Amino acid sequence: MNVTWRGDALCITGISFDAQLTLIDSAQSFTWREHEGVYYNVIGGEAVALSPVAGGVQLYPVAEEHIEDVLCYLDLLRDYDALGRKYAAHPQIGRALDLLPGLRVLNQPVWDTLLSFIISANNNVPRIRRLVWLLGEHHGAPRMLDGLVLRALPTAEALAQVPQQALRELGFGYRAPFLVDTARMVASGFPLDALRDLSYDEAHRRLVQLPGVGDKVADCVQLFSLGQAEAFPVDVWVDRLMRAWFPEMNHLKTRAALQAAARKQFGPDAGIIQQFLFHCARCGLMEV
DNA sequence: AGCCAGGTTTGGC
DNA sequence: GCCAAACATGGC
Numbered sequence: 001m002n003v004t005w006r007g008d009a010l011c012i013t014g015i016s017f018d019a020q021l022t023l024i025d026s027a028q029s030f031t032w033r034e035h036e037g038v039y040y041n042v043i044g045g046e047a048v049a050l051s052p053v054a055g056g057v058q059l060y061p062v063a064e065e066h067i068e069d070v071l072c073y074l075d076l077l078r079d080y081d082a083l084g085r086k087y088a089a090h091p092q093i094g095r096a097l098d099l100l101p102g103l104r105v106l107n108q109p110v111w112d113t114l115l116s117f118i119i120s121a122n123n124n125v126p127r128i129r130r131l132v133w134l135l136g137e138h139h140g141a142p143r144m145l146d147g148l149v150l151r152a153l154p155t156a157e158a159l160a161q162v163p164q165q166a167l168r169e170l171g172f173g174y175r176a177p178f179l180v181d182t183a184r185m186v187a188s189g190f191p192l193d194a195l196r197d198l199s200y201d202e203a204h205r206r207l208v209q210l211p212g213v214g215d216k217v218a219d220c221v222q223l224f225s226l227g228q229a230e231a232f233p234v235d236v237w238v239d240r241l242m243r244a245w246f247p248e249m250n251h252l253k254t255r256a257a258l259q260a261a262a263r264k265q266f267g268p269d270a271g272i273i274q275q276f277l278f279h280c281a282r283c284g285l286m287e288v
Numbered sequence: 289a290g291c292c293a294g295g296t297t298t299g300g301c
Numbered sequence: 302g303c304c305a306a307a308c309a310t311g312g313c
Binding site: 027028117118120122124125126127128174175178211212213214215216217233234235236237238255278282 | 294296
């Protein structure tokens with residue numbers, strides 16, 4: 001990996017990173033937008049642009065003291081090739097890793113991830129993306145970049161003041177009270193950012209105390225924002241794929257049992273594997 | 289019309 | 302503790 005400056009843009013090369021796949025198609029983030037080949041987001045209150053370049057990506061604006069944060073966000077410090085070698089002989093895992101070069105599991109802001117996956121419950125990807133976008137459009141702060149108006153997601157303090165009815169009218173349905181009530185808990189001191197320093201079990205136990213957060217949403221927050229890659233979210237797709245591709249687990253009754261078995265079998269990288277299997281199944285790249 | 293979507297909550301045993 | 306039903310919405 002090689003990190004240099006190209007004007008005010010941070011240029012990272014010598015890496016495998018598929019922006020469209022990682023930021024949009026894999027459905028681990030719902031806040032990135034693509035415009036004329038450039039990917040935009042608001043992270044930590046600041047608008048940022050990411051462009052694919054030969055052998056890597058470039059981002060701007062990036063402050064020098066945030067270089068490490070960028071590498072962490074894009075998960076560029078993890079050795080995905082080593083994972084590929086480890087599972088090269090496994091019929092499904094090896095193939096999934098082969099089919100999706102450049103897919104990485106992001107480390108996003110915790111609050112954005114929490115909102116996105118509360119919205120994701122019993123929902124489909126296009127509508128999740130639309131609802132997350134609506135949340136920013138109606139209740140988030142605007143930021144300018146490249147002549148575009150981008151919007152942050154509302155802070156917990158801002159969302160705590162939004163009437164449930166306003167969200168209902170935007171189409172959030174029964175998730176409206178989950179979002180507002182969770183915002184109230186976070187605004188009144190729930191230690192969201194401290195979860196990063198806790199064990200998987202302890203962080204999980206605390207996350208499921210939030211309204212609208214069950215085992216699956218908690219695992220998504222842990223995997224996609226807390227850097228806890230032993231999390232293994234089991235949704236309808238992973239439920240199906242585990243039973244089809246791991247017949248020895250097909251006798252397990254519940255998703256909780258599937259989750260526990262997968263975590264035991266795959267260990268600290270379980271969630272990374274989950275993401276590759278999930279995308280292959282959901283997009284029909286591998287027959288379920 | 290009925291089923292499905294990156295589930296969670298609630299109430300009954 | 303396990304299980305079923307209810308929950309909003311939009312696409313097919």
